[in-house]
Amino acid sequence: MCGIIGFTGYADAKKVMIDGLTALEYRGYDSAGIAFFEENGIKTLKTIGKVSVLADKVAKEVVAKTSESTCGIGHTRWATHGGVTDTNAHPHTSGKVTLIHNGIIENYRELELSLKESGRTPVSQTDTEIAALLIDSLYDGDAIKTIKKAVELLEGAYAFCIMFADQPDIIYSLRNSSPLVACHTKEGSIIASDMVALIDYSKDYFVVPEMHVVILKRDSISLTDLDGNEVSPRMLHVNWDMTAAKKGGYPHFMLKEIHEQPDSLRNTILPRIQNKLPDFTADNIPDSLFDGISRIIITACGTAMHAGLIGKVMLERLLRFPVTVEIASEFRYQDPIIDKSTLVITISQSGETADTLAALKLAKEYGASTLSIVNVKGSSIARESDYVLYTHAGPEIAVASTKAYTAQLSCLYLLAFRFAYATGKLEKEKCIEEMHELLNMIPALEETISFDKKIEEISKQLTEKEDLFFIGRGLDYALSCEGSIKLKEISYIHSEAYAAGELKHGTLSLVTEGVPVVALATQQKVYSKMISNIREVKARNAFVVLITMKGQEAEPSIYDYHITLPEVKDTYAPFLAAIVLQLLAYYTSLHRGLNVDQPRNLAKSVTVE
Secondary structure, three states, X not given: OOEEXXXXXXXXXXXXXXXXXXXXXXXXXXXXXXXXXXXXXXXXXXXEOOHHHHHHHHHHHHHOXXXXXXXXXEEEEOOOOOOOOOOOOOOEEEOOEEEEEEEEEOOHHHHHHHHXXXXXXXXXXXXXXXXXXXXXXXXXXOHHHHHHHHHHHOOEEEEEEEEEOXXXXXXXXXXXXXXXXXXXXXXXXXXXXXXHHXXXXXXXXXEOOOOEEEEEEOOEEEEEEOOOOEOOOOEEEOOOOHHHHOOOOOOOHHHHHHHOHHHHHHHHHHHHEEOOEEOOHHHOOOHXXXXXXXXXXXXXXXXXXXXXXXXXXXXXXXXXXXXXXXXXXXXXXXXXXXXXXXXXXXXXXXXXXXXXXHHHHHHHHOOOEEEEEEOOOOOHHHHHOOEEEEOOOOOOOOOXXXXXXXXXXXXXXXXXXXXXXXXOOOOHHHHHHHHHHHHHHHHHHHHHHOOHHHHHHHHHOOOOOXXXXXXXXXXXXXXXXXXXXXXXXXXXXXEEEEEHHHHHHOHHHHOOOOOEEEEEEOOHHXXXXXXXXXXXXXXXXXXXXXXXXXXXXXXXXHOOEEEEEOOOOHHHHHHHHHHHHHHHHHHHHHHOOOOOOOOOOOOOOOOOO
């Protein structure tokens, strides 16, 4: 959460920062601000509202003849401590120190009381200003020494970009858990929360190691440990350009990313099929990983956790041993049963999800083997894991995840098939057949996207509703959980997902005339049971949207709208049905006049607890 950027070089720093913050705005959009070196010191401009509001304010300052600057830091905020006010917006200044921060300082209250005793009183309600006050109180002209002292006193997660008033055109950065990436180009040195802010300048970058200081100067960038010893960064390369992080003619990033799913799945699946079989050789994942494994735990948050629910069904069907799915924020505070025969799979789009990262570290402490499914190379979760499966979905900007979800599903399917094949539980010919079916699903996905006009028509019937239910069985229930969160997070309609067989155990009391029920009935094994459940809600005059596979018959009397998915093996139906549910959420939000890409109170990457 929160987007931060720092730049020092030979270009207009204000423009670099505004452009970077615009790219990073999906990480937080309550308020925004920049600080930059001028002839007379450091100047700060900040405001509540989106980056566009800040850009207008900066433009007025330029007209008012604010001097040119080639060094500055910028921040777009997702509020944690303190309300959304100009005063609470970043950057924060204390004495010679001006900084921006992503994360949470857990012991800020104790530090605040201590600082007040020495006459240093904050003007904001933020934990970030406490960090600025602390660093200023320790500063003696030696930046690295000061930062080291501050780190010894700070508790929590943080990524800082710091400017010292007496060190013009230099930026110091440090991180603990919260992400930072950096690069040096002919324009200068740049650092940010995410590669999307750097891609206009370079495709080569490095991830800042935890508890290391980055020193950005206009003609160089260096990395040291906290004792001042220089460290060589590990350089990485991205294979996408800035057009992948732009709307490309679509009205919203979410719609663009829905349409990108066939390509993201091709990019994720095709490199991992060799001789018609799933193959992880290029990922450096040996079959020996599966030796002695008798239990799998999948842990993740939100949409990634819902992908895990689908993965659980697939893995258990093929492997015939227990697979559990744990919410990462709960798992890490339990006393989990984990040993060396356990494989823990963590899933995260950003690879920086705080609770998932903590769950991964806990699993390693217990001696489990770990494998992570992430979208961002060099991310914290990727670096902590024994093994990594990268989804090749490209940048996902909309807060509501779409292409990352289906890419995560494809990795879980590939993993299930390879695990089963490698351990003799799936015959070679059967495994080849499944790979053929998996690839055939992609053109069916493209056909499903073409249903958008019908789905938009259905969405118009939902815009005035306040409650909605998703029901399904088996894979359809797991997908219902994802459909429900997708709708509620961007349309603000209260929605719940229920296993259809549980309707009679309480939920039916909430189904009254006109209440929408999205009924997923794609699984042939339980199709007749689902139809009976749909009759139950229709008997209460619910507004029913039925989703089935081609060839499955349904009486018109039990639904108001019927979407028939292209014919694929029902194992692969979740990929197609996910498209329908994503489009349904998108158009419902659109017709309610809401900000589809940036829903209230949310941010894309959850890097704090």
